[in-house]
Amino acid sequence: MILKLAQSRKTIRKFKPEIPPLKNLLYAIETAKEAPSGMNYQPWKFIIINDQHIKNKIRNICEKAEKTFYENSKGILKDFLLKNNINWKKEFLSEAPYLILVFADRRAPFSKESTWLSIGYMLLALEEKKLSTVTYTPPNIKEISELINVPKIFSLEAILPIGYSDDLKEKLNRKNLNEIVFFNKFNKFDKEE
Amino acid sequence: MILKLAQSRKTIRKFKPEIPPLKNLLYAIETAKEAPSGMNYQPWKFIIINDQHIKNKIRNICEKAEKTFYENSKGILKDFLLKNNINWKKEFLSEAPYLILVFADRRAPFSKESTWLSIGYMLLALEEKKLSTVTYTPPNIKEISELINVPKIFSLEAILPIGYSDDLKEKLNRKNLNEIVFFNKFNKFDKEE
Numbered sequence: 190m191i192l193k194l195a196q197s198r199k200t201i202r203k204f205k206p207e208i209p210p211l212k213n214l215l216y217a218i219e220t221a222k223e224a225p226s227g228m229n230y231q232p233w234k235f236i237i238i239n240d241q242h243i244k245n246k247i248r249n250i251c252e253k254a255e256k257t258f259y260e261n262s263k264g265i266l267k268d269f270l271l272k273n274n275i276n277w278k279k280e281f282l283s284e285a286p287y288l289i290l291v292f293a294d295r296r297a298p299f300s301k302e303s304t305w306l307s308i309g310y311m312l313l314a315l316e317e318k319k320l321s322t323v324t325y326t327p328p329n330i331k332e333i334s335e336l337i338n339v340p341k342i343f344s345l346e347a348i349l350p351i352g353y354s355d356d357l358k359e360k361l362n363r364k365n366l367n368e369i370v371f372f373n374k375f376n377k378f379d380k381e382e
Numbered sequence: 383m384i385l386k387l388a389q390s391r392k393t394i395r396k397f398k399p400e401i402p403p404l405k406n407l408l409y410a411i412e413t414a415k416e417a418p419s420g421m422n423y424q425p426w427k428f429i430i431i432n433d434q435h436i437k438n439k440i441r442n443i444c445e446k447a448e449k450t451f452y453e454n455s456k457g458i459l460k461d462f463l464l465k466n467n468i469n470w471k472k473e474f475l476s477e478a479p480y481l482i483l484v485f486a487d488r489r490a491p492f493s494k495e496s497t498w499l500s501i502g503y504m505l506l507a508l509e510e511k512k513l514s515t516v517t518y519t520p521p522n523i524k525e526i527s528e529l530i531n532v533p534k535i536f537s538l539e540a541i542l543p544i545g546y547s548d549d550l551k552e553k554l555n556r557k558n559l560n561e562i563v564f565f566n567k568f569n570k571f572d573k574e575e
């Protein structure tokens with residue numbers, strides 16, 4: 190049942206060193222590639238990384254840029270980061286057994302939309318295989334793409350570290366249905382917004 | 383099994399007049415709202431439309447703009463549209479029993495990414511309930527948003543007509559795994575691209 194799977198699935202940033210079977214990652218990508226896409230272009234490409242040397246380099250590239258980002262963050266963003274214990278350190282990039290880098294072909298119509306829709310498919314398939322991840326959006330995609338020879342027509346949309354969860358945190362709360370669903374018009378609109 | 387669901391799911395543009403239970407649409411939205419989102423902002427809003435008068439108006443607004451779009455389309459886009467028998471007429475907007483309009487709060491970080499990821503969840507939940515749809519991206523979102531009183535901070539990302547399929551077409555082909563998956567580097571890169 191999809192709803193149960195969606196409800197049990199939560200974002201994980203800490204992984205056990207145990208290496209999951211590669212076939213389960215391929216299962217998730219096989220699911221993702223069934224997603225619809227603009228003009229059936231199927232703009233997605235996936236790079237699976239398990240080479241420790243490359244993982245370390247990706248982590249270094251990201252942390253350098255994250256440091257600057259965190260130093261400059263303020264307001265509700267800063268509060269959210271502090272409260273959720275998120276900082277510039279991205280251990281998961283070198284410690285997760287696998288990284289899946291997700292790219293979108295910039296030439297495709299609705300390239301970003303289609304690719305993120307397929308990531309939705311992928312997350313549920315990973316959950317089914319008891320694999321955890323976070324949809325990490327790296328700050329400096331150009332350097333990473335160059336490191337692994339990715340042509341400029343592909344945009345790096347997300348890095349998904351994959352492994353078994355070593356994180357006991359609770360799933361963050363979701364809003365109630367009546368806060369997000371309206372009928373026929375936006376008439377029940379909350380004054381705050 | 384998620385893979386089977388993803389494989390059986392296909393885009394549908396023609397619907398039976400039979401009205402599905404509203405609770406199955408809400409089930410799909412309940413699933414969608416479990417998706418992760420930037421800063422857990424949950425930027426999505428869903429408007430369910432079954433008022434025939436509003437559906438007709440939305441269809442008129444869209445078809446007016448689609449007509450111009452199709453008159454100007456050329457090259458591979460035009461070929462794709464012709465081959466798949468897609469034209470400026472959007473019967474499904476008035477003929478599907480329900481429309482779900484999906485909005486993204488522009489103020490949220492990664493608003494578009496998060497919302498399309500949640501649409502991925504939604505499509506699989508709809509498939510589980512034997513409901514069909516197409517992720518239609520309307521050409522003139524401003525007019526539609528005004529029609530149903532949606533504040534400018536929300537961007538209309540997609541209209542999903544919902545109903546039982548009355549379309550016998552085959553699912554469009556997907557690429558093979560080895561065309562979209564690479565290991566550690568983009569080294570198996572096809573010369574064409």
